Amino acid sequence: MLRQIKDRIEKGNRFLITTHIDLDGDAVGSCFSLYWALVSYKKEAFVYLKDRIPYKYRFLPGPKDPRYLINTLPGERFDTVFVLDCGDFHRVGQGYENLKNNGFIVSIDHHSTNSGFGDINLVDEDASSTAEIVYDLFRYLGIDISYEMAINIYTAILTDTGSFRYENTTSKAFTICGHLTRIGVRPSFIATMVYESHPKERFILLGKVLNTLETHKDGKIAMAHITRDMCNDSDALEEFTDGFVEYIKEIDGIDIAILIRQTEDKRYKLSMRSKGDVDVASICRIFGGGGHKKAAGCHINGDIGTVKSMVLEAIKG
Ligand SMILES: [Mn+2]
Structure with a gap:
């Protein structure tokens, strides 16, 4: 399956990345890290979000130009549409069924309830987060993980494991976060941004x-x-x-x-x-x-x- 996704990334030029409504750290982090990975391949990548990014994740580096956060997709074609962290297709939000007309769907997810709606479904319910699977994909692709990719993946794993407190906090999650820390991610900075920047x-x-x-x-x-x-x-x-x-x-x-x-x-x-x-x-x-x-x-x-x-x-x- 990783091989098929690799082929699609190497052969395709235009990619759409989307996720679920009610954005969380894994949703934003997975989308943005994959965005940076595709950009590093010199591909055209768009992130499609239904909801505004929650205040605590606005520090995450993503597409610079807000035009990339497109709201409608009338008849647009993409070589692959990545749907991340969605157990069910309808979690993409209103109009989700139209995405099938936008391109071949690759679903990457870690929900045990995943319904297998994609044309390819890379689902691992033992993964701490979707970002962990995305990280594995990057390793498989042999991508150099940049700081932009690292900070997004780290934040996704941190938040989806409830600050490394939930049962999905595995040694693998720590190993990945250790690697991301060596790339330059500062855990204290991310903790401040995510957990200590609330409005009164x-x-x-x-x-x-x-x-x-x-x-x-x-x-x-x-x-x-x-x-x-x-x-x-x-x-x-x-x-x-x-x-x-x-x-x-x-x-x-x-x-x-x-x-x-x-x-x-x-x-x-x-x-x-x-x-x-x-x-x-x-x-x-x-x-x-x-x-x-x-x-x-x-x-x-x-x-x-x-x-x-x-x-x-x-x-x-
Ligand atoms: Mn998740």
């Missing part, structure tokens, strides 16, 4: 969210919620809530942490984390979502009370 409104909102904390099933399940009013009252943007579920997960004795965020009037986005043996991806799949065993998400329609009882019921069942 995030913490005003966090205070309100922690006030909604409740536990169920003898303290095994912790959940909190965010309404749009709470965001508005705090002058907080949606992206400021990123990582809130991790605070809930820090409670002693819980198996599942759930953050429920209102996205529309009667629609909520659930982020779930598992600290024990519970597979939260399988719970999220009941509601049409997906993800990893220990970190997954889904959407549920209804009012907040209904959503909470539906998810508690699903966990029991």
